[in-house]
Amino acid sequence: MAERKHGETAPATDVTIAGADWYGLDISDRNHSRTLFSDLDMTEATSAGAVFKECTFRRAKFNCSRHEGSAFINCTFVGCNFYDVDFNDCKFVGSMFDSCKFDATRVKGGNWSFVGLPGADLRSAVFTDAVLREADLTGARCESGTMTGLDLSGAWLHSANFSGCDLRGSDLTSIEPETVTLKRAVITIEQSVMICEAMGLVVRAS
Template sequence: MTDRKAETAASKFDATVTSADWYGQTISDRNHSRTLFADLDMTEATSAGAVFKECTFRRAKFNCSRHEASAFINCTFVGCNFYDVAFNACKFVGSVFEACKFDATSIKGGNWSFVGLQGADLRSADIADVVMREADLTGVRCDGGSMTGVDLSGAALDRGNFIGCDLRGSDISTIEPDTVALKRAVITIDQAVMICEAMGLVVRAS
């Protein structure tokens, strides 16, 4: 489990980019590392194979942008807006999100292991077939949302709200029923058996 904070006093950057306008641009050729992006506008931008490593994005606008097989490795996102963003087969391993908005965000495939999404509001996000191993989802809000086929093995889910959430096909083996809200969540028979066993029940066919 990652314990990296969203911001640390020791953070250092090799470059700083302030108020850059990437509106509608194709940024597939971008390769940045240890860069601070402040007030970046990436609205309606598209990327394929872009790479960002150990970068920090403060108040960035990703609205309506589309990203295919791009990588944001060990990055920090503070106060960013991801309205109607599509991430397909992208990699966010080790990245941390703080006070970000995920309205109508689409995340399909890719690797989001070890991400920090404490308290994130993912109610309107559509998350499918994503690897989120050992992610920190403490206090996450997914009520009424969709997290199907997600690998949540080893993830921290304490105090998470999954009321009415579609969790079918997801690995929820680390869920402790007494520490999360699961009322009306949609799950499969196999998942139901696993939750019952986690509660100490003995499940028999007859």
């Protein structure tokens, strides 16, 4: 399993729910803490304001589900599938993702600070206007993805691949150009100046 930042251990769970079928359910009223969900099927489920705190999801299917203002705080996701999922204004602070699939995942707004996405394949994912302060994106694959308007301040980006990725409007102050791949990445003039300065260049108007 991928390690959390600074070697922190995943929160222990007190309750186990195995094989639950939440297919197509409205789970807005759910509030779970320190629960292990094994083989949960959340396909086409919807939530608004649901809360999951320090829970572990193993092999959960979130496919085609829609979540608005829900919270998954300091949770652990192992081998989960997030195909065609919408997370709008959701909170994932401190959560860790290991061996998960993010095909056509859409994240809009919300707080994803301190999340762990090391090595994640985000090539077809869309992240817009979200906070990912101090997120672990070490080795993340973001080629041709969309990561616009993000707060990536303090993020771990070593060995991340942003080739062809749309990064416009995102805070790129944590990028060390020599440790990431930026070929054909889409950025603004202001961002290009910042990256040039990070490379030690002196940028002048004329």
